[in-house]
Structures are given as C-alpha cells and as structure tokens.
Amino acid sequence: MENFQFCIPTNILFGKGQISNLPGVITGFGSRVLLAYGGGSIRKTGLYDKVKELLSGCEIYELSGIAPNPKIDSVREGISLCREHGIDVILAVGGGSVIDCCKAIASGFYYDGDAWDMIVSHAEITKALPIVTVLTFAATGSEADAGAVISNPETNEKLSLFSQEVFPKVSIMDPEYTFTVPAAQTAAGSIDILSHLMEQYFVPESTYMSDLLVEAVMKTVVKYTPIAYAEPDNYEAKAQLMWASTIADNATLCNGNQLAAFSCHGMEHELSAFYDVTHGVGLAILTPRWMEYVLSDETAPRFAHFGKELFGVEGSDDMESAKLAIKALYEFFESLGVPMSV
C-alpha cells in the first residue's frame, strides 16, 4: 500500500431541495456574487430564476456562455468581472465545465499576469476566491476535487491546474437538476465516471480494498446508466450516478494505489483540444481500442476479471475472457447511443 495524502474539504449538501440552503451558504462568504453558468439551459429549467430569487439580497454579476471544454477566454472574462466588481464568492451553476472555468477564475483572480500563463507555467496557486457550486450534470467530479481542465483553441491545448485552494467550499447536489440533461449527455457523463474509475483500476499496483471499492462504483454506473438513459426523471438512478461521479473522481476509492498507467484520459484531452469532441464520447471511442492495444498475457487477467465483475462475461481462459470484456464494454457504450467512431 502506497503512502498518500487525502483531504476533501468540500461541504456536500446532497438531495432534493438542498437549494434552500443557498442564501445561508453564499452570505457566509459575502454579498457580491459572480454567477457563472453555461449555455442557458438553467434559464429554461427555472433554476436561474430560483437562484436569483434566493439571492435577492446579494449583488449578482453574471458570466454566461461557458462552453463545454471551457475556454481560456471565459476564464479571462470572469477574472475581469471579479476584479471590476470586487466579487466575494463565485457561484458556479452547471456541470464540470462551468465549475472548472470558475476554479481557473478563482485562482487567476490573484495571479499577477495572464490566466493562460498561470496554467501553462503550472504556477503554484496559494490563494483563490471561494467557490460554491450547484451541480446540474454528473460526470467530472469537479464539484469536490482540486482540479480543472481549460482549453485554449488558439494553441489547441487543453491543460490542467491543481490546487487544494480551488476545492469548492460547498456543493449543492440535487439529482433533480439532472432530469433535463439530454440522454446522450447523461451517457457521456457516465462514461466519464467509468473512465475515472478505470484510471484507478488499471494501475501497476492496487490494494485489495481499492479494487473492491472501485468495482462497487463501476457496477453502480453500469446498473444505473441505462435506467437514467431511458428514464431521465428516475430519481434513484440519477442520484446514484451523481454521487458516483463525486467519489469516482476525488481519490476516495483509490487511496494507497500506485497510479499512472491508464492513458485514455490524457489522450482524450489531446483529442478534444483539436476536435472539441464531448469528453465522454471521446473516452468511449478510445477506451476499448486502448484495451485491445495493450492486451497481452500480462494484462489479460485484469481485463478478464473486469469483464466478469461488470458484465458477467467469461471465456475459457483469461485471454478469451479479456476479449469478451472488451466487446462487452464496447457494446455497453453502443447501447447508450454513443457514436463509436468520428
């Protein structure tokens, strides 16, 4: 078992109606709020109006139009707004893209220079504006982690920043806010969750407990994604996936493992930096191919076990089982309507 450091300070408020806690949460940090969101779906669902109503006592400035694979221009715009209006707290209402963008804004606010330079140079982030999130999409786990991924279309780069300072202070996670997510997006989100789990599972060395914990959440994703895909307002399915997304991402399950082998996540970031493909779709396309590519006598037993645990497939030997596992994973992605090539 490897040494590790682990601290997830985010205060999670999970479940129906937790939004009612928003005023108390926000005013604990101040009254000048940057409200950040994406393409406007929160206006259609009524969440925008709800937030504005709840925060009627605050001064709200808005940053809208944050795109999937959030772009550095939105980060720059957010930093300007925060500086101009003396923002006390950033409220991210959306999924991982909005939250990631807000993490870069929160840290860039204190950076003396251009935000992209901060990211490219891996500048140490020692201070950030407080971030509160209202999650509307289960996928990245950004609601309770220390990382963000930002794209720069000018340079075709998609790069990460990490700092304990950018953990959201509070994340409000109401599964009902994911009822209106289109089925294809729900599928893509689940694939991202599964991919985070595989990243912790296909490693040089893992612990007995971590294997079982990761399998537990992988099985949950495999069980509930088809339900959530077919029944967008199935609370239990959406709730299980939402909580799975959080703990799949923030190392809760893999502490003590030797990490580093799974390359699909990194490859997908390179891919979407060029083609702006949906992250989960890119992962679905890459992962079974990566498995085939690295399949060997050495890797087959692990893939075989994965296939048996997740999909109940098993061949006469490890190699055959591994091939069945890869096929089952491919078909699982296909069954969720993912275009398996671009």
Add this chain to the structure above:
Amino acid sequence: MENFQFCIPTNILFGKGQISNLPGVITGFGSRVLLAYGGGSIRKTGLYDKVKELLSGCEIYELSGIAPNPKIDSVREGISLCREHGIDVILAVGGGSVIDCCKAIASGFYYDGDAWDMIVSHAEITKALPIVTVLTFAATGSEADAGAVISNPETNEKLSLFSQEVFPKVSIMDPEYTFTVPAAQTAAGSIDILSHLMEQYFVPESTYMSDLLVEAVMKTVVKYTPIAYAEPDNYEAKAQLMWASTIADNATLCNGNQLAAFSCHGMEHELSAFYDVTHGVGLAILTPRWMEYVLSDETAPRFAHFGKELFGVEGSDDMESAKLAIKALYEFFESLGVPMSV
C-alpha cells in the same frame, strides 16, 4: 436515496514516515502544545521520544494516562492544562480513546461550565481548539470523524458528543505504529470496524452502491484481520485495516442510506459504561446474539446475503443461510481469540 450532508475536512497523511511532517503541521497552529496519550506504550515504542525530538522547538505540556473508555476526569484535567498554559493545539498520540478525550478537551476549553454538563446537556459546540492526531490503533475512526464518546464512572454513563468543530485538522496514520498493538487488541479493533460497517448495512433502507461499498470494506476486514492477528508486523494487513477503520466510520460509504436500526453499538456503550469491557469484545459478544434475536423471515435474506458475501456460506433457503451466517460470524470472532462470554 436519502438526502445527506457530508464533509470530512481532516487532512490525512497516511503511510510510512509521515511523522516527519509533524513539525510543519503543529507549528501551523502555534507553539504551545498539549501532548495527550494513554498508558505509556508510546514511551516503550519510541514514538514518545520521536515526537518530543520533532517538536523540540515547541513548549510541550503533557496529559498522560488516558484510559480506554476515556473518563471525564481526564477531560477535566486536560481542560485545566490547556487553560493554565494557553495551549494553541492539542496533539493526540494514540487510538480512539485518546483522540475522543482530546475532542472533549478541545470543545470543553471554550465551554463555560463543567465538561460533563456540556456532554450531558448536548450543548452546541461552536468552537474548539485545533486537534492533530498520530494514530497508533485502528478501530474507532475517530481520527477523521466528528464524534467522541466519554465515560463517567460515577454515574455509569457513557455518552457521545458531536460537532463539526472537533474533526482533527490533520491525522498522521503510519501503519507501522500499530505493529506493537497486542493481537487481542488488533482483533478488538477490527471487530469495532466491522461493527461500524454493520451499522450502515443492517438498516431499514440502503442504496445499491452503499451496499457494495460497505461489503468491500467488510471483506477487507475479514481478509486482513487474521493476517494482522498472526503477523503483527505485516504492513499491508495493518495498512488496509487502518484505512478501513477511517472510511468505515465517517459515513464515506453509507451516504444516502436510511440509518438507525443497528442497536449493538448503543447496547455495548451501555454495557461498557458498567463493566468497562473492551468495546470490540463487547460488540463481538453482542452482535451474533442480536442477529439471532432479530432473525425473522423479514431479516433472514439480508443476513443470508451477508454470510454469502463475507464468509461464503450458503444454505438451502434464506433462513438456513442466515443461521449459517450468524454461526460463521461467531466463529470468526472466536478464531480471533475473543472471549465470547463474560
């Protein structure tokens, strides 16, 4: 899936040699330290000397002799020391009893009145001295939770306090510090861990994911306890149990469950308030009897599943399987040398 709030702010430093971070950790809070420990085993193992050497730049005041099922008198003594010497930070070196005692000291420090009154009256704790722990025994999970249990031998009461304020700020968890724990104590610790897990598992309603997560950690305890019992210096076994103890206790695994049915923990606290029995031993004695007592057509399927998953036992129907499960659990406790009656 039930609503929940979840926040574990403790910074965990896990693994060999993490003690080297102690000076930086402590001085982040100040230089006047209350060093709290138990019966003196840390003097024999050399950990006491190591801590003193590492903190040679600090002013250290000591509270020693904290007993298992920590007593209110130790709490009162600790509060007096903290007030007398203007303590900045409490360093708990030990297991759950030492840490629990320190949590009561940390909160009692700010309480205007007797510490036992604070506990009996469930006074709201809004402030506490910072606590840092060096864990030497895997059992209670107190190193990363918000609770403490304190005994009052005068009234034969053993009562809990809870507050987000008493979470240890930092916990140093080096499995090597548990190498010298006597085998019987290792067994008792594991039974406590298992009991915390059963508390989350035998509930009116649980989620699919939580069941799998709890089973993962229960299996880990069942696998590694006999190894740790037979080989006290088996690092992997001690490490898995140590990390299991933390996540078994602090709700990481059971978020979204409807809690409340498992009564053995509460019963054992009543028992040990009178007889000062080791908590894990009391739990081992009570649990299979409780299972027999509540065994019915309604409860049998769950016990049957538990037996199959943990011990691989299975009968021809749920009732028979459940009885085999109870027997297997009893024998597991017996195999660890636990006196199954008092």
